[in-house]
Amino acid sequence: MKKRTLIINKRNEMPFAKKIGWDIVTVLLWAGWIYLWKPLLIVFYKIVTLDAEVDEISNVIFDEISAVTVEHAIIMLVATPTILFILSWLNRHVAPSVHFIYKFDEYAKYFQVDSAKLRESVDAQLITINHDNSGRIVDIETKI
Structure with a gap:
């Protein structure tokens, strides 16, 4: 039987080529x-460094800002969400490990915290998690 571990990020299970590809994208x-x-x-750099004279600042602003045409802005406005949508559909990697549905007691045992405090934190509006220098959870404070 495989050892069950809690995995938050499955990136390390992706193939190396796919990791590099996503990093490049x-x-x-x-x-x-x-x-x-x-x-x-x-424009901000020229204003802050006083690289432009006071009467030239408006000319600098209009010269630099007009470098982005309306067509360029519209293309980027449409292309960016389209690319992100396509990428979200391409990133359908299913990790080779088996996914388990954990219960509160299993989480509490794994993170070595009180099960009752963990149950309280589900409905809380504000949760403070205290941990020690090694990153181990020491206490969970909930505020309703």
Whole structure:
């Protein structure tokens, strides 16, 4: 029988090529997002560093901001959610491990916390989890 472990993130079970692929896609999406903010960041940089004269600041703003055309903005506005939607459908990796449905007692035993406190925390609006230096949960405080 396999040892049952609580797994929050199954990334380490993905094939190496798939991990690298998703990392590259993530970096490209972040680069695209930063690229969209580039004109605004250039304007702020020139204003903060006083690189532009006071009477030239409006010209700098309009020159940099107009670098993003309406068509470019609309394409990015439509393309970004479309790409993310397609990627969310592609990321249907099923890990080879068996998924179990755990009970409160099993979670309490695994994390070495009081089962009653764990049950109380389900309906609480505010939960404070105290842990020691090694990351082990020491106490769960709930506020209703």
